[in-house]
Structures are given as C-alpha cells and as structure tokens.
C-alpha cells in the first residue's frame with residue numbers, strides 16, 4: 001500500500017488546464033489527447049479479398065452471436081466461473097482455436113489456451129486474451145470480442161500461410177473469470193497465469209457454499225494450492241500481452257472512430273462507510289435532539305461528490321502533492337456511492353445505522369491516496385459535528401496500470417494501418433483513451449508488458465443486453481490484430 005500524503009486543504013483555488021468535459025469524465029473511459037483532428041466518420045471499403053471480410057467480419061460476427069447464445073439462463077446471457085454454460089463456451093472457443101491452427105488445452109483454473117509455436121518455439125511468446133465469463137444479463141461483446149477477433153486474425157494468417165512464419169510463439173487465452181460474479185473475486189483466470197492469485201482463493205465459496213476448488217472439481221478439474229502456483233507463467237517466457245475490449249464508454253462514438261489505444265487502467269479503492277446514530281421515533285424526537293445517521297450520510301455523500309468534481313479545491317500541490325498529481329486527478333478522478341442500506345429501514349423511524357460503499361478511481365495512485373486521506377479526515381469531522389459515529393473501512397485497493405509505451409506504439413501503428421486498409425483513408429491519428437474499468441490486462445501487467453485496444457460500442461453501453469458493436473467495427477478490430485501479428489512475421 002502506498003504511503004498517505006500530507007496534502008493540506010487549499011484556501012485558494014488552483015487554475016488547471018481543463019482536459020475534459022463532464023459527460024466524458026463520467027464515462028468509464030475517456031480521451032486523453034484531444035489535440036488531434038479526426039474525421040467524423042470512417043467509410044469501410046467492401047469486397048476486396050485482402051481485406052478478409054468473410055473471416056474478420058462475417059464469421060467473427062456470427063461467432064459472437066453464437067457465443068452470445070451460450071448461457072446458463074433462458075431469458076438472458078449469463079456465464080459465471082465454471083458454470084455449465086462457461087464450460088460449453090470454453091469448448092466452442094477451443095474448436096475455433098483449432099480451426100485457426102492452434103494447439104489447445106484447458107488449464108487447472110479453467111482457462112482455455114490456443115498456441116502456435118512459430119519458427120522459434122524458445123522465443124518469448126506474445127499472449128493475446130480476454131475473458132469468456134459474463135455478468136448477469138450481459139451483452140455479447142464484453143470479453144468475447146477480444147477472444148473472437150484474436151482467433152479471426154490468426155485464422156487469416158493460417159489460411160494465408162503466414163502463421164508458420166511467425167518469429168515468436170503466439171498464444172490466445174480465454175480467461176475463465178474476469179467479472180467475479182460467482183465468487184466476488186475478479187481475475188481468477190488471468191491472476192493465476194500472472195502468479196498473483198492468492199492460494200487462499202481456492203477456498204473462497206459462492207452463495208451456495210461451493211468453493212473455487214469445488215467448482216473446478218465439479219468439472220473434473222483437480223487443483224491444489226501447489227498446482228495453482230505452477231500455473232504462473234515464467235516472465236522470461238513471455239514477450240507481452242495484448243487485449244482487445246469494448247470501450248464501455250462513449251468517447252470513440254463521440255469522435256467517430258472505431259478503435260482507440262488505451263494509455264492505462266485506473267487504480268481503484270473501495271471503502272465501506274458505517275454511520276451510527278441514535279435510533280428513534282420519527283414523530284416524537286425533536287429536531288434539535290436528533291443524531292440522525294441518514295442526514296449525516298447525505299452530507300458525506302455530497303462531500304464525496306464535491307471533492308471528486310473539484311479535487312483542486314481540496315488538495316494543495318505543495319509538499320508531496322505535485323502539480324502533476326493534482327492535474328492528473330482533475331482529468332481522471334471518478335467517485336461513486338453505488339450501494340446504501342439503513343437499519344431499521346422504515347418510514348416512521350429515525351435509523352440507527354446507515355452503511356454505504358465508496359468507489360474511487362484515478363490514474364494517479366498517489367493522488368488517489370491523497371483523496372482517500374482528505375475524504376476520510378473531512379468525513380470524520382462531519383460525523384463529529386453531527387454527533388454520530390463514523391467507521392471507514394478500506395475493502396479493496398488496486399493500483400493503476402500504465403500500458404507499455406513501446407508495445408502500445410506498435411499496436412497503434414498496426415491500428416492506424418488497419419483503419420487505412422479498410423477505409424482507404426488517411427487518419428491524422430488514433431485516439432488515446434484511459435480505462436476506468438478493470439480488465440485482465442491489469443492482472444497480466446504483473447507478468448509482462450501490456451497494451452490494449454478499445455473498440456467503439458453504441459452509446460458506451462456495456463453490462464447490458466443493449467451492448468452493441470457494429471459489424472464493421474468488429475472487422476476493424478480483427479484487422480488491427482492481424483496487422484499487429486503481421487509485424488511478428
């Protein structure tokens with residue numbers, strides 16, 4: 001854990017360069033560099049065989065639709081870790097891996113692997129991946145898009161005879177769990193490969209009492225704590241990790257482009273705040289004598305919003321808070337109270353206790369620490385003033401991940417080339433985004449350098465059946481991966 005900063009409240013405001021408008025700030029990804037001129041739309045060429053639209057577009061879209069029907073529920077899409085539908089989805093993906101000419105296997109965390117050794121099997125491997133699990137009532141693109149586009153690109157290389165010319169091994173991994181729906185523990189698959197999954201995770205249980213180990217055993221996969229440690233890849237055997245994912249925000253749609261590079265993934269802190277007051281009758285306790293935790297919680301939540309909207313008004317950039325920290329916060333900080341509960345919850349009772357969650361995300365880890373420090377101090381002061389007790393518990397921390405500049409630049413060049421190939425137009429540049437949502441690349445960054453490509457999705461909507469990526473954008477993503485893989489031949 002990073003050390004706490006001694007950022008003091010400011011009595012004057014600092015003028016900062018406005019980076020983003022508010023609607024972009026509220027999305028899960030946002031544009032870092034707007035100083036580029038971009039066409040409002042891209043036209044896609046039709047037909048010509050070197051564009052491989054029958055594989056990168058038609059077949060990829062058909063596969064996404066097919067995978068989208070593999071669900072544990074009749075009425076909606078849901079695939080959780082090691083559920084029957086997850087296993088069926090893994091089998092389907094394995095067939096597609098074989099169709100692309102890859103050697104396949106399933107590891108002891110249920111990850112599905114497809115690998116081609118290339119000309120030099122002892123060279124460091126490129127890993128490409130995303131997750132095969134989904135949230136409940138999911139869309140068909142989150143996770144699946146990264147797997148399907150990678151396999152399409154490799155299939156094109158196989159058919160054109162290029163696969164055998166790759167100078168290093170390439171491996172596609174469909175991770176068994178990223179969403180964490182069943183065990184409330186994200187990245188089960190990728191964290192195991194990266195060697196950062198605690199062995200105690202095997203004994204975490206779901207709502208019906210089945211452990212991670214038990215869920216794997218139900219599918220005839222035996223895993224012990226020792227096996228889990230052996231799943232970690234040797235960092236010396238890996239060259240880098242690339243992931244294609246839907247943007248889950250509206251920026252690419254706003255700028256009219258199908259693809260954007262990811263600069264980094266925001267760090268995150270989750271808090272649980274409990275406010276205890278004095279329970280009483282709604283009609284008989286005079287207003288002056290109340291210790292109402294609900295009113296206190298409301299003030300705390302408004303404080304959180306103000307602090308995160310205008311961090312520069314609350315933090316100074318003297319001492320350990322540098323100007324760049326404060327500026328980075330102004331461009332990337334987002335805070336949310338997503339869950340609140342009261343006890344007892346009744347219309348004629350002043351509650352005795354209110355509990356709510358706080359989710360804070362930012363690209364700058366020290367800045368996020370400064371915000372948590374400042375927020376906690378101010379919250380305790382408000383609780384003192386209102387004569388209620390406050391308990392702030394830190395439930396989860398994940399540091400921000402910065403994508404590797406070299407690998408990102410290679411992926412960016414490939415993306416540029418791919419967009420030019422399918423549109424016939426010259427772009428000025430490819431946009432650079434930041435991810436507010438976590439991805440498998442976060443776990444994989446503990447193993448190797450990572451780069452990510454975001455794909456435009458309609459309205460920025462994800463984790464919903466309304467999630468949508470156009471057929472042409474699926475094509476563009478596959479073409480970008482193909483162009484990237486071609487540089488390895």
Ligand SMILES: [Zn+2]
Nearest residue numbers: 142143178245
């Ligand atoms: Zn995802």
